[in-house]
Amino acid sequence: MDNQEEFQIIQRICEGEINLYSIFLHRYSNAIYSLIVRIVASKEDAEELTQDVFLKAFKKLDTFHGKSGFLTWIYRIAYNTAISATRKTRQEIYYFDESMIDKVSEQHVDQLFENDENETLHHQLQLSMDKLNPEEKMLLLLHYSKGEKINDIASIMSLSADNVKIKLYRLRKKLYFLITNVDEYAKR
Amino acid sequence: MLMNMQKDKAIIQALNEEVFPSLSPNFNERAMQLIYKEVERKKKLNFIFMISCISAVSSGLIVMAIYLLKHYLSFNFAIHLQIPSFKPDAISQYYFDIYIAVLILVLVYLDHLFRNFWNKKRFEGSIGQ
Numbered sequence: 313m314d315n316q317e318e319f320q321i322i323q324r325i326c327e328g329e330i331n332l333y334s335i336f337l338h339r340y341s342n343a344i345y346s347l348i349v350r351i352v353a354s355k356e357d358a359e360e361l362t363q364d365v366f367l368k369a370f371k372k373l374d375t376f377h378g379k380s381g382f383l384t385w386i387y388r389i390a391y392n393t394a395i396s397a398t399r400k401t402r403q404e405i406y407y408f409d410e411s412m413i414d415k416v417s418e419q420h421v422d423q424l425f426e427n428d429e430n431e432t433l434h435h436q437l438q439l440s441m442d443k444l445n446p447e448e449k450m451l452l453l454l455h456y457s458k459g460e461k462i463n464d465i466a467s468i469m470s471l472s473a474d475n476v477k478i479k480l481y482r483l484r485k486k487l488y489f490l491i492t493n494v495d496e497y498a499k500r
Numbered sequence: 501m502l503m504n505m506q507k508d509k510a511i512i513q514a515l516n517e518e519v520f521p522s523l524s525p526n527f528n529e530r531a532m533q534l535i536y537k538e539v540e541r542k543k544k545l546n547f548i549f550m551i552s553c554i555s556a557v558s559s560g561l562i563v564m565a566i567y568l569l570k571h572y573l574s575f576n577f578a579i580h581l582q583i584p585s586f587k588p589d590a591i592s593q594y595y596f597d598i599y600i601a602v603l604i605l606v607l608v609y610l611d612h613l614f615r616n617f618w619n620k621k622r623f624e625g626s627i628g629q
Contacts (some may be wrong), residue, residue: 334528334532345523349521359523362523362527363531391532425508426509427509428513433510434510434513441514443563453515456511456512456515457512484508
């Protein structure tokens with residue numbers, strides 16, 4: 313189903329064919345849930361937030377103009393909902409000296425992340441991802457897991473495309489730093 | 501600075517290997533129920549808003565009419581209202597007026613019937629799909 317088809321279905325929903333909304337629920341509920349559950353950690357909260365996202369999207373459906381895909385549009389709602397939810401609850405914050413990122417060599421980062429068969433590295437990466445703040449996690453998930461384009465991520469996170477690129481660039485270095493200094497950060 | 505996503509295979513792999521719980525099997529049905537409830541709520545709100553608007557406008561008009569009658573239009577209705585006179589030559593004209601009035605009422609009633617029928621059909625269609 314392309315953007316045009318989705319837009320036509322949305323127009324029909326706005327005209328009263330509400331049951332057609334289940335198409336989007338069946339198609340995208342897992343994608344939205346998988347994104348939120350990695351941010352809020354609790355299964356129950358994530359499910360409730362996913363429901364909230366679809367309800368909010370339904371209420372705002374008449375503002376969808378089909379410029380982007382429905383998934384990108386709903387990711388934006390999911391992002392705002394998940395981030396608001398994390399702000400309401402107490403989150404464990406890891407102190408991280410951002411100036412350390414500048415000392416990390418780009419070549420080392422490239423070499424480390426090129427390797428996709430190192431199980432230990434994968435495990436370390438998963439542990440390091442838990443130490444990222446919700447915005448960083450979301451950026452990582454949207455780019456690497458959901459495969460969203462830079463421009464779409466920029467629209468989802470209300471940033472400029474250049475800003476997204478810079479954030480991703482620093483994020484890779486931060487992950488590298490967290491992995492290579494795992495002993496120090498594990499204690500915090 | 502531009503990073504190539506394919507270069508970071510380890511990050512993609514680590515994210516793909518991550519195990520996370522799945523949605524409840526009846527999630528979509530529950531969400532749709534919520535959507536239907538929202539639609540009903542919106543309809544009720546619209547109805548209340550419409551009734552409030554109509555009431556406010558009607559009250560305003562009534563108050564304005566009373567005010568105008570009381571302060572600006574001080575005349576005796578008994579003098580100003582004419583007593584209708586039914587002259588034999590005008591009776592055919594009255595029959596025509598009555599015919600037009602009945603025709604309008606029938607058309608308005610038919611419009612109401614068809615609208616009801618159409619709305620009912622559309623609602624049943626949307627439930628059935």
